[in-house]
Amino acid sequence: MTREYIDAPPPVALGNLSATTHDAPPVAKDLTYERILDAREAEPHNWTTYYGDYDGKRFSPLDQINTENVKRLTPAFVFQSGSQGLHAGPSTYAFEAAPLVVDGVMYVSGWDGFVWCLDATNGQTLWQYKHAIPFDVSLCCGNVNRGVAVAEGKVFLATLNAHVVALDAENGEKIWDTVHGDVRAGESATVAPLVVKDKVIVGSSGGEFGTRGHLDAYDIETGERVWRCYMVPKPGEPGSETWPEDGEAWQRGGGNCWVTGTYDPELNLLYWGTGNPAPDFDGEVREGDNLYTDSVVAVNADNGEKVWHYQYTPHDLWDYDSNMENILFEKDGRKLLGHFDKNGYFFILDRTNGDLVSVTPFVDRINWGEIDADGKVTPSIYPEKEGEEVHFFPGPAGGKEWTHACFNPETELFYCPVQDTGSTIARRRREFKEGMPYWGAHVIVDSEDMKGSVSAFNTSGGEAWRWETDLPMCASVLTTAGDLVFAGEPSGWFNALDARTGEHLWRFQCGSGHHSSPTTYSVDGRQYIAVPVGWGAWVEGFLPGMMGGPHGSGIFVFALPEE
Amino acid sequence: MATAGQQELSAVISELGLDHQNKGTIGRLLNHGGLGQAEEGSDGRMRIQVRIPEDELTYSPSITVMPHAGELEIEFFNDDTNTHCAQVPSNGDYQWIWLPNGSRGKVTVTLDGPGYYWYNSNIGNDEGRGLMGAIVVLGDVPEEARLDRPPQPRP
Numbered sequence: 001m002t003r004e005y006i007d008a009p010p011p012v013a014l015g016n017l018s019a020t021t022h023d024a025p026p027v028a029k030d031l032t033y034e035r036i037l038d039a040r041e042a043e044p045h046n047w048t049t050y051y052g053d054y055d056g057k058r059f060s061p062l063d064q065i066n067t068e069n070v071k072r073l074t075p076a077f078v079f080q081s082g083s084q085g086l087h088a089g090p091s092t093y094a095f096e097a098a099p100l101v102v103d104g105v106m107y108v109s110g111w112d113g114f115v116w117c118l119d120a121t122n123g124q125t126l127w128q129y130k131h132a133i134p135f136d137v138s139l140c141c142g143n144v145n146r147g148v149a150v151a152e153g154k155v156f157l158a159t160l161n162a163h164v165v166a167l168d169a170e171n172g173e174k175i176w177d178t179v180h181g182d183v184r185a186g187e188s189a190t191v192a193p194l195v196v197k198d199k200v201i202v203g204s205s206g207g208e209f210g211t212r213g214h215l216d217a218y219d220i221e222t223g224e225r226v227w228r229c230y231m232v233p234k235p236g237e238p239g240s241e242t243w244p245e246d247g248e249a250w251q252r253g254g255g256n257c258w259v260t261g262t263y264d265p266e267l268n269l270l271y272w273g274t275g276n277p278a279p280d281f282d283g284e285v286r287e288g289d290n291l292y293t294d295s296v297v298a299v300n301a302d303n304g305e306k307v308w309h310y311q312y313t314p315h316d317l318w319d320y321d322s323n324m325e326n327i328l329f330e331k332d333g334r335k336l337l338g339h340f341d342k343n344g345y346f347f348i349l350d351r352t353n354g355d356l357v358s359v360t361p362f363v364d365r366i367n368w369g370e371i372d373a374d375g376k377v378t379p380s381i382y383p384e385k386e387g388e389e390v391h392f393f394p395g396p397a398g399g400k401e402w403t404h405a406c407f408n409p410e411t412e413l414f415y416c417p418v419q420d421t422g423s424t425i426a427r428r429r430r431e432f433k434e435g436m437p438y439w440g441a442h443v444i445v446d447s448e449d450m451k452g453s454v455s456a457f458n459t460s461g462g463e464a465w466r467w468e469t470d471l472p473m474c475a476s477v478l479t480t481a482g483d484l485v486f487a488g489e490p491s492g493w494f495n496a497l498d499a500r501t502g503e504h505l506w507r508f509q510c511g512s513g514h515h516s517s518p519t520t521y522s523v524d525g526r527q528y529i530a531v532p533v534g535w536g537a538w539v540e541g542f543l544p545g546m547m548g549g550p551h552g553s554g555i556f557v558f559a560l561p562e563e
Numbered sequence: 564m565a566t567a568g569q570q571e572l573s574a575v576i577s578e579l580g581l582d583h584q585n586k587g588t589i590g591r592l593l594n595h596g597g598l599g600q601a602e603e604g605s606d607g608r609m610r611i612q613v614r615i616p617e618d619e620l621t622y623s624p625s626i627t628v629m630p631h632a633g634e635l636e637i638e639f640f641n642d643d644t645n646t647h648c649a650q651v652p653s654n655g656d657y658q659w660i661w662l663p664n665g666s667r668g669k670v671t672v673t674l675d676g677p678g679y680y681w682y683n684s685n686i687g688n689d690e691g692r693g694l695m696g697a698i699v700v701l702g703d704v705p706e707e708a709r710l711d712r713p714p715q716p717r718p
Contacts (some may be wrong), residue, residue, distance in 0.1 A: 005640065008668025014650060084657065084683040085650055086695065124716035132652035132701070134678020161678060162708070174655060179708035184679060185715070212710045230711065251712040434715040 009452050015128045022362050024117045024126040026105040028169035029153040034198050036151065037265055045522040047101045050147055050192040050517065051404070055328035056262035059479050060405035060520045064527035065484035065560060068497045072560055076528060077123035079555040086124075087112045088160065089136050089143030095553060097147040098192060098476070100516035104524075107169070108532065108555065109145040109192075113159050117172060120530075123557065127172035131159045136506045138435060140208035142537030145411075146260070146517070147192030149200055152220055154439025156200045164218055173266040176223035180204075180216060186227050186435045187211050192260045196270070196301045199226055203257025207275040207321065208286070210252030210438035215261075215272055217304060221242035227304030231255035231274045231292045238306075239291035249286040252432050254278035259323035259402050264335065264351060269307060270299040271337060271351065273323040279502040280319040280396070282427050282440025283381045289314040294322045296339060298354065308354040312341045318368050318425075320395035326351075327414070331459050338459070340405050342398025345371050346461050360461030363399035363420050368392040383427040383441055388553045395445045397424030397472075397542035397560070404476035404517055406485070411499050413456045413464055417486045419472030419542060421450040423524040447545040454487045454500060465502035467495075473540050475514035478529070486529060488514025490546045492517045494531055494556065512552025584620055584692065591693030595713065596625030601635055602660075608671070609633060614640045615647055616664065620689065622682075622696035624647075631702035632675045639665045647689055650681040651698075676700025 016022070031048060044061040051058050083093060093111035100107045106120040113131030118124060127274040133143075137160050143353045147154040153328055154175060155167040159353040162181030167174055167469055180202055181187030186209025196203045198429040199217040207213065213231040218224065232253035233239040238516040243250045254277045261272035277286055277293040296315040313320040314330060320342040327338045328351060344366040356375045379390040406414040416462035423445040432438055452472035467487075475488040482507070485497040490513040496506040513535030520529050573582075573595070578582070580586030581596045596619070601609035614623045620643070629635055639649055641662040643702050651658045653672030662684075674680060675699050686696035703709075 003665070004664055005667040006663065008639065008641070008662045008663060008666040011658045011660040011668065011670045012660045013655065016656075017659065085652075085683045085685060085690075128653075128655075130655070130656045132654050132672070132674055134676055135681055135697075136678050161675070162704075163675065172655075177654070177675070179675075179704050182704045182709045183676075185702060185708075185710055212712055214710075225707070234711075248713075251715065381701060432716065433718045436718055438652070 013089050018125065020125040020128060020546040022103055022127055022171060024170050026153070027105045028150050028172055031102055031151050033151065033195065033219065035361060036195065040482055040523050046103065047519040047521050049100070049149065050098055050194060050260040051262065051325065054263040056325045057327055058411070059403055059408050059464060060519055061481045062522055062523065062527045063481040063482065065483060065529065066350060066486065067498050067505060068561060071494065071530045073506055073558045074561055075441065076557045076559040079118060079123040080412045081110055081114065081553045083553065086135065087135050087143065092142035092536050094141070094144050094515050094536030096144045096516050096537065097532050099519050099532065099555065100148060100150050100520065102150060106530070107150050107155050109157060111143040111145060111149050113154060113165065114160055115148060115157055115172065115378060120521060120528065129167050131157070131163070133167060134183070135158045135382065137161050137183055137188055138206065138209050139188060140538070141541065142312070144537050146190055147163045149193040149195045151195040154220065156193040158191050158193055158202050160188050160190065162187045164188045164193065164200070164211050164223065166220070166223060169379045176327055178218060178225065180221040181206070183560045184435055185211055185384065191258050194260050194263065196263055201261070201270065203272065205256055205258040206438060207254045207256040207278060208280065208437055209435060210278040210432050211254070211256065212251060213254055213256035215257045215304065229299055229304040229306065231257060231297065233291065234305060238542055242289040242291040244287050252278055252438065253286065253293065257323070259325070262326050262328050263301065264328055267352065270301050271326040271328070272299055272446050275321040275323050276319050279440030280431055281317055283315055290316070294320055296322060307550035308374050310349055310354040310356070311345050312347060314340070314377055316345070317330065317379065319541055320398060323401065325404050326518060327405065329459065336477065338407065338414055341399045342392050342394065342400065343368070344399035344458060348459070348461065358461050362416055362455060362457065363418050365393035365420055365422065371386060385427065386429060387426050389424050389426040389536055391422055391424045393422040394419065396443065397421065397445065401474055401542050402447050403474055403515065406477050406479045408479040408499055410481060411483070412459055413499065415477050415479055416455050416457065417473035417475060417477050417487060418453045418455050418476065420452060421472050421543070422446045445541055445544050450545060454485060454497060467497055467502045467504060471546065472543055474562040478518045478520060480520055483557035486518050488518065488531055490543055490549060508558070510552070510556050511550065513549045514515050526559055531556050572673060584618060590691055591619065591621055593693060593695050594625045594697055596621035596623040598628065599624035600628045607633060608636055610638070611669045612638045612640065615643045617643050620680060620693040622694060626697045626699060628699045628701065629674065632677070632700050634671060634673050635670055635698065638667060638673045639670045641665060647684040648686055649682055650685045652680045664711040674698065674700050677702050
């Protein structure tokens with residue numbers, strides 16, 4: 001007997017079953033490269049690009065919130081998401097993004113392919129986009145995304161399954177979708193894209209799976225790939241002499257580009273940090289310096305050609321990626337950059353040619369080796385013999401993880417979130433197999449005897465002050481012309497410090513640990529501080545002592561009380 | 564093709580009552596509702612029918628295989644005597660459909676695997692009782708998106 005069925009109601013997009021309004025004002029339509037270029041000076045109320053400006057300072061000229069009144073800071077609104085169904089990394093998702101704001105509209109990515117467009121004054125969702133992410137995508141370090149780029153009426157997203165997607169900034173509808181990497185090779189994408197001129201720059205992820213790292217540029221109108229720059233050379237290319245001859249090591253050598261770079265428009269150079277060589281801890285299978293891993297690579301923004309490089313950790317045996325920001329600043333008429341590396345040293349380079357200006361330690365315990373004033377690296381403790389454990393500081397998460405330092409041009413100080421944690425590691429050789437983790441070691445990061453700080457350094461590398469914490473600091477810091485530094489803790493506290501003295505001025509408990517990049521903006525004359533909160537990601541690597549910390553999924557936005 | 568080991572596993576699961584509701588345990592072990600392969604039409608869209616059998620709280624088949632990335636049309640039939648739903652991942656947003664008792668309805672989603680995805684009935688604890696399904700997308704990424712290196716060994 002044939003059964004008679006009734007018609008089910010038609011399917012709907014899940015976001016339609018919410019208070020989302022499904023449209024946003026066209027504020028991003030005229031957001032051109034030229035506007036982004038001048039944004040800090042011409043429109044300080046906005047945070048238009050990942051670091052707030054191409055120079056990576058994470059500094060805002062806004063000063064309504066200052067050292068005198070910050071104690072009155074209070075939540076303006078909280079945006080919450082939670083998670084839906086069963087998704088990749090159900091225990092590792094984290095909120096790592098830096099919210100962008102253009103004329104009162106916030107654009108922010110979450111984990112698992114989410115992008116939200118919000119009213120930046122009250123958190124009302126204007127639209128959302130959800131890219132479907134495979135459950136089995138290869139992720140070393142959690143289901144995360146560090147943010148979006150916005151320009152020319154579009155929002156650009158790199159997805160965990162290695163696509164680059166352009167969305168209509170007014171409604172979240174997809175405009176183009178280009179495949180950026182090979183998930184079967186262990187590639188993914190977590191980086192916040194960077195728009196430069198008519199291109200959107202996107203780097204690869206997958207360093208723990210033996211990929212070959214690359215930086216790509218896509219046409220912002222069509223999604224067509226304009227150039228690709230591999231960070232591990234093929235035989236015969238410059239730098240190939242730093243890899244074994246006649247070997248296969250270069251094919252899976254790492255050097256991924258999973259954190260947004262900075263850009264000098266006068267020199268037309270991108271300063272992009274590269275990740276660890278692969279396998280992370282087994283150097284015997286990749287003799288040599290292993291260029292261009294663990295480096296800053298100055299790349300011509302028009303054609304992707306390498307112009308110069310500086311390798312912070314040659315022949316890395318400690319997982320000391322150098323993806324972290326290279327902050328551009330000027331001193332005595334020189335164009336310089338500052339970089340806090342995982343290896344525990346603070347480097348200042350001449351950014352016109354890569355010459356070392358100074359190198360100084362920024363974390364108390366460093367025993368993996370030493371870097372002298374000339375930049376010469378002398379390793380001391382490293383995994384060498386099969387199965388024999390060694391213990392070294394800093395552990396593989398580094399003296400500072402990917403989370404960002406900042407620079408305040410008014411105090412002329414850098415502020416760095418410091419992690420002082422060690423790790424026990426033994427070499428464990430394994431064959432390379434595509435798509436499988438390729439570390440060459442077992443790893444146990446310390447859960448005790450750890451500490452952290454926000455430390456301030458002058459432009460010569462001298463420490464000006466530090467604010468010490470019991471737990472390592474695992475979130476980006478933000479500085480403002482209000483003479484403030486904002487810093488989130490793994491315990492959930494969000495703090496304001498006096499940028500000149502380090503004095504603790506204010507804190508708020510957000511209920512989950514911080515592992516994101518707070519930003520600031522103003523709308524109709526009211527300044528806001530926005531911080532995504534959601535503990536997770538590679539906690540076993542940077543702070544296993546907080547593996548049991550509460551998961552969260554909110555954006556807390558603070559302001560002074562309205563009069 | 565199921566191997567002898569897998570057939571043996573299925574037999575043991577059935578023997579233990581894990582492929583039934585309130586038998587071996589309270590609900591039904593996830594993803595033991597069979598496997599079906601979506602068929603590609605002349606329009607390029609892949610299609611499959613998925614049923615919710617009475618008192619089984621499972622999608623049948625609970626594993627849908629797409630031969631490659633693209634559009635998938637799932638026609639759901641709820642043969643159960645309770646109301647359920649389906650929240651299916653798709654680029655842009657999840658597609659969500661009510662499935663009242665004795666109803667049928669179609670959902671079309673876009674998935675750009677390779678990889679596999681979960682969908683579910685996100686009401687009550689339908690998910691925990693067994694109403695979670697997998698969509699497996701076979702294939703490779705386009706040639707131009709692959710790394711410039713010789714073919715590598717795989718597991």
